[in-house]
Amino acid sequence: MVKPMQVYEGKAKKIIPLDGGKVIMEFKDNATAFDGKKKAQFKGKGWFNAQISATLFGVLEERGVKTHFIGVAGDNRLIVEKLDMYPLEVVVRNVVAGSLKKRLPLEEGTKLPEPIIELYYKDDSKGDPMINHYHAKILGISEGEIREMERIALKVNEILREYFAERGIILVDFKLEFGKNGRGEIVLGDEISPDTCRFWDARTRKSLDKDVFRFDRGDLISAYEELYKRLTGEA
Ligand code: 5GP
Numbered sequence: 001m002v003k004p005m006q007v008y009e010g011k012a013k014k015i016i017p018l019d020g021g022k023v024i025m026e027f028k029d030n031a032t033a034f035d036g037k038k039k040a041q042f043k044g045k046g047w048f049n050a051q052i053s054a055t056l057f058g059v060l061e062e063r064g065v066k067t068h069f070i071g072v073a074g075d076n077r078l079i080v081e082k083l084d085m086y087p088l089e090v091v092v093r094n095v096v097a098g099s100l101k102k103r104l105p106l107e108e109g110t111k112l113p114e115p116i117i118e119l120y121y122k123d124d125s126k127g128d129p130m131i132n133h134y135h136a137k138i139l140g141i142s143e144g145e146i147r148e149m150e151r152i153a154l155k156v157n158e159i160l161r162e163y164f165a166e167r168g169i170i171l172v173d174f175k176l177e178f179g180k181n182g183r184g185e186i187v188l189g190d191e192i193s194p195d196t197c198r199f200w201d202a203r204t205r206k207s208l209d210k211d212v213f214r215f216d217r218g219d220l221i222s223a224y225e226e227l228y229k230r231l232t233g234e235a
Pocket of ligand 1: 089091097098099100128173174175195196197198210
């Protein structure tokens with residue numbers, strides 16, 4: 001008997017294994033924030049996150065960044081390369097917002113003189129704590145691997161910051177996740193969407209991302225739709 005392959009269900013996505021080193025990443029309509037303490041459902045959110053991620057992975061691939069993206073497989077599904085994921089969140093910041101303003105005496109909206117990279121250990125039960133290179137080494141992730149993830153993260157930042165600026169949007173900060181593919185290469189995985197990035201309208205500074213849900217700043221789907229329209233020109 002063929003053993004059924006295990007489906008992994010996270011807070012916002014389902015991972016469905018396929019043959020041949022590929023998986024389907026299905027985006028759900030669920031929204032969670034504050035380590036899962038705040039929850040809601042938004043019809044259409046999964047569609048926007050899948051389509052926006054596909055668009056942005058395409059932009060990055062075109063400019064030479066290796067990602068797990070293979071193609072779109074339906075409304076809220078992407079086909080991606082199977083990766084062995086690092087238990088890390090790599091955050092890049094261009095502008096002060098979110099947890100940075102709580103940690104340092106900096107005002108929200110201040111442009112940073114150069115991008116900041118932060119590493120977090122991905123574990124909701126511990127509140128995704130911030131870690132450094134020494135902690136990463138203890139977790140079995142070498143200095144070389146961390147440097148490679150940081151190099152790719154800065155390249156992603158350069159490409160996307162410009163891409164969004166051309167569309168009247170400030171890329172404030174974002175979170176990336178990486179994994180190793182079957183050939184042992186470090187590849188950008190997960191998603192790049194308004195769930196994992198902060199986007200501000202350059203003129204009004206209005207949030208076009210999950211902060212709308214986190215801090216009750218209006219209608220989440222209208223914000224995601226506005227972002228999608230700016231990226232694709234489609235209604
Ligand atoms: P902050 O540390 O300010 O809360 O988050 C920085 C950036 O990383 C934001 O764009 C935020 O959306 C993203 N981010 C950080 N941690 C997580 C997480 O656990 N889940 C998601 N979806 N995004 C995160």
